[in-house]
Amino acid sequence: MTDTLHTPPHTAGAHHQRPFTRDPGRWDKESSRALHTGHVRDSPCSAACQPVLVHERTSWGWLTWTVPGDGTLPEVPQQIAVLIPDATLAQRLTLRWLTRNPARRIALHTVPGSLRFSTAAFALISLVVGLLAMRHGVPVDVALPAMLLAPLLTEHLLDRLDARASEHVRTVEGDDAVRYLQRLATLHTHLVQSAADCDRHELRRTAELGHSLLWDAVGLLQNHDTRSASVSLIGRERLMLQLVSQVTQIVELAAAEDDAADADQTWERGRPLGRTCRAPLRRHPAPRPAHHR
Known part of the structure; x- marks a missing residue:
């Protein structure tokens, strides 16, 4: 049997x-x-x-x-x-994080893939902040890399949080x-x-x-x-x-x-x-x- x-x-x-x-x-x-x-x-x-x-x-x-x-x-x-x-309590919070509402994404027509709406919003904020910083005397070679890196770091951080929670x-x-x-x-x-x-x-x-x-x-x-x-x-x-x-x-x-x-x-x-x-x-x-x- x-x-x-x-x-x-x-x-x-x-x-x-x-x-x-x-x-x-x-x-x-x-x-x-x-x-x-x-x-x-x-x-x-x-x-x-x-x-x-x-x-x-x-x-x-x-x-x-x-x-x-x-x-x-x-x-x-x-x-x-x-x-x-x-x-632990912190590990239980991963349930909320991993089952959160799916991130809204924006299609990129120039390159394959998409970008989180939150990342795009942060990129816009970093652009405005960077322009204001340069207007107040911050060197371009300092402000420009920060403007470019900020949205990339945001996207990377969210992916890292997802990976860490999935463990x-x-x-x-x-x-x-x-x-x-x-x-x-x-x-x-x-x-x-x-x-x-x-x-x-x-x-x-x-x-x-x-x-x-x-x-x-x-x-x-x-x-x-x-x-x-x-x-x-x-x-x-x-x-x-x-x-x-x-x-x-x-x-x-x-x-x-x-x-x-x-x-x-x-x-x-x-x-x-x-x-x-x-x-x-x-x-x-x-x-x-x-x-x-």
């Missing part, structure tokens, strides 16, 4: 099966905003135009969705990125790799939300382990295809499924303990006692990867 990389679709809810699963209205808002910066897929445009992308940021990384031209919801992300585990993130593209990681991300999101809903050390620890499994899986998918890395990927998916099963049991036990405590003492200081943990809305048997003979 050969294991396949398949997870039952009902496992741990439907997170990441569609964009912004927990906030459907967010997709309409983000896609409408993104339409102002590009061309939708399947719409007529030149070969140089890029599809409209919407980034769905999470606590562990992001999913990049392509806006379809027919108004439907996409099913598979174009890209999934995972932030390094145990990231803390692993990304995958391609349908097979993205579909697998999408399933794994669905399971991990269940761990993250359970840890957020129930303040217990063991739940926080499972979320950390899930993040590490995601990070390792992306590393495998960056260097191998899903077929050649199938054994290692299946092993990681099984571990993630075990974590989901353990978390479900912990949350249900904690919810039962809260119910028993509430039955003994319903009110404290005139207010209802807050629940430490919330039981899952839907309970499913522990899922397992499918098998094919």
Whole structure:
């Protein structure tokens, strides 16, 4: 028998099966905003135009969705990125930087390529400042190189910031790799939300382990295809499924303990006692990867 990389679709809810699963209205808002910066897929445009992308940021990384031209919801992300585990605050800020709105660019007709709008604006500012400096006695051989170097340094600095930020993130593209990681991300999101809903050390620890499994899986998918890395990927998916099963049991036990405590003492200081943990809305048997003979 050969294991396949398949997870039952009902496992741990439907997170990441569609964009912004927990906030459907967010997709309409983000896609409408993104339409102002590009061309939708399947719409007529030149070969140089890029599809409209919407980034769905999470606590562990992001999913990049392509806006379809027919108004439907996409099913598979174009890209999934995972932030390094145990990231510092500065490293977490890279999520914001790398998923910022795409830079507006100006086509250069005299030479191939394009220039960022911000770089062009800075070049104009440096030109004005340079002319004013020369008018006030700054030598031309000093002001002119500064005027020329300033926009080039700006472009180089932004590229360096992008490269430095990318060191803390692993990304995958391609349908097979993205579909697998999408399933794994669905399971991990269940761990993250359970840890957020129930303040217990063991739940926080499972979320950390899930993040590490995601990070390792992306590393495998960056260097191998899903077929050649199938054994290692299946092993990681099984571990993630075990974590989901353990978390479900912990949350249900904690919810039962809260119910028993509430039955003994319903009110404290005139207010209802807050629940430490919330039981899952839907309970499913522990899922397992499918098998094919």
